[in-house]
Amino acid sequence: MTSTEVAADGFFTAVLAHPDRPALIGPGELGFGERRRVTFGELRARANQVSNGLRDLGLVRGDVVAAMVRNDSTYFELVLATGQIGLYLVPINTHLAPAEAAYIVRDSDAKVLVAHADLAAELGPLVQHRFAVAGEAPGWSSYEGFGGSAEDPADRSSGVIMGYTSGTTGRPRGVKRPLPDLTPERLAAMTTGLSRMSGLVSGEGTHLVTSPLYHAAPGSYAMSALHLGHTVVVHERFDAEATLRDIERYRVTSSHMVPTHFHRMLRLPAAVRERYDLSSLRTLVHAGAPCPVEVKRQMIEWVGPILWEYLGATEGMVSTVGSPEWLARPGTVGRPFPGFVVKLLDDTGAEVPVGEAGTIYFGGSGTFEYHNDPDKTRAGRAHGLPTVGDIGRFDEDGYLYLLDRRTDLILSGGVNIYSAEIEQHLITHPSVSDVAVIGVPDPEWGQSVLAMVQPADPAMVGEDLADELAAYCKDGLASYKRPRRYEFRSDFPRSAAGKLLRRELRDEYGR
Structure with a gap:
């Protein structure tokens, strides 16, 4: 059986074909520009250690592990570890305020929480078993020192991710699927469908991660590439020129991006864009926000008809389209x-x-x-x-x-932001009588957050109140949810029943 055939059954089979090949590259630098590397064999051993360690803590099929971790090998270890012993993994946005993250940990009924040390220090004792990554936090054990045997765990069974998504009320809810009665290998093979449809094949390849792995799309697409036997190059955050540099350096064959990334790469000077060889690219997938027609057309002209777009959500997939079809129907x-x-x-x-x-x-x-x-x-x-x-x-x-998109949803840089959540926070400020939050066009982010406020005292209108509200949001909301702009109004358009006519506001501000 060839390595290409073995890789079709997922990571734990692919590792048998090439244990010494790099599974992960990055994100850290080791000097002389060399990035950290983890081989398939090393990643398998660490995933097994975590699986057996979780079993030693008493976790059983159906239990939940929560993870508030940045882009590094920890994410992949936890997905693989929970995915072979029948656990749910709940990835948590690392930009959430501590109270927001704490809500998800408690609501998910997590029994174990893993977080990077600086984030852990702000979270407190939410669960009994807490492990800090890359540093120390009071009351937390070391994640690097955690684990059991490196041998395959007994009685392996598939686990899945339970992603949290906000509803129109702004209250996050976990999208929970039944645990499948499948082997981890069989489930892995089934979850590579979208990747295969967009041109990825089993065997050698290199996938570049430029977005936070805690988001459903980039995380699942990176795992899919790994299950196909590809090497995954991990960036901590998006940087336009660094993306082009590493596509050339590692001969990247695929990546998953959002339209904001396209916009930023297209803004690079032509001399910079022409400096890098992108000929290794075979598939560039995008989703997460509407892509302006002209931006997508320019990307196809630049890298070729290799763009694949899909519509979906944490709840499920809807549709997909390749470049030739899209060009015929922009x-x-x-x-x-x-x-x-x-x-x-x-x-x-x-x-x-x-x-x-x-x-x-x-x-x-x-x-x-x-x-x-x-x-x-x-x-x-x-x-x-x-x-x-x-x-x-x-x-x-x-x-x-x-x-x-969803009635009150703001899509900024591929991230979902809900108006109601921001409104519920601002309305508690003593100087706010009423408030409405909408997304307004933004050339870089797609949309940005605008808060329209009816002050309790009309005489307070001005920059001082805007600064006060900005500070108030800084204390209670994640950075990406905070309004970029505040405007003041004496009233809002409402229906006869008193319902806020948000569409009129969006029309007024050119959405």
Whole structure:
């Protein structure tokens, strides 16, 4: 059996074919520009140590491990370790405020929490078993010193990730799927479908990570590449020129990005862009925010017709499209995944005719429930299909076009931000009588956050109040959720029933 054939069954089979090949490169520098490397064999041994260590703590199938870790080998170790002993892994955004992260840890019923040491120091004793990465934190054990035997754990069974996504109320909810009755190898092979559809093949290849791994899309795509036997090059954060440099340096064959990354690379001077050889690239996948047609067209002209786009959410996948199809139908997000069901329904639950707008309902990624929220689970379904509230239309050939995202959702740099969450924080400030938060066009981020405030005292309007509100948000909200701008109003457009007409505000500000 060749290494290409073995890699088709996932990491734990691929490692048998090439234990000494690099599985991970980066993110740290070792001097002379050399980046840290972890071989497939070393990663397997460490994943086994963590699996057996979790078993030694008493964790059993169905238990939960939470991880608030940055882009390094820890993420991959935890996904592989929990994924072979039937546990749920909950990745947590490292930019969340401590109270926001604490809510997710408690709501998920996590029994173990792993966090980088500087983040751990702010989290406190949320669970009994706490492990700090890359440093010390009072009351936390060392993650590097944690683990059991490096041998394969007994009674292996598949575990999955339970990602947290915010609803329209801004309250995060875990998207929980049943644990599959499959071997870890079989599940790994099944989860590489999107990667294979977009051109990745089993065997040798190099995947570049430029986005936070705690986000569902870049994390799952990186794991998929690893399961196909590819080396994964990990960046701590996106840097446009560093991305081009490492594509050339490591002969990168694939990457997953968001339109903001495209925008930043295209802004580089032509002399810089032409300095690097990108000919190794075979697949460039993007999602996470609407991509301006002209930006995507320029990317295809630059790197070739290798861009793949998909529409999806933590709840499931909807559609995908390659470059040739997109060039023939600019703006489409493609056709439904093979074997998937996508329906566009009106407010009565009836399917809308071709060409008309409807709410997108989809199915095919398996069943799920929102953890600890049966009401939300029931409310977001019709005809047995879930929705996240996106609005779209089909053309006569079955290609889907996204018309609007979730009603109150702000998409900034590929990150979902919910207006209600920011409004709920600002309304508690004593100087705020009423508030509305929307996303406004931003040439770099796609959208940025605008807070419109009706002050309790009209005489307070001015820069001092804006600065005070900015400081208030700094204490209670993650950095990416904080408004970039504050404007003051005497009132807001509302319906006869008193409901805020947010669409009128968006129209007013040119969304």
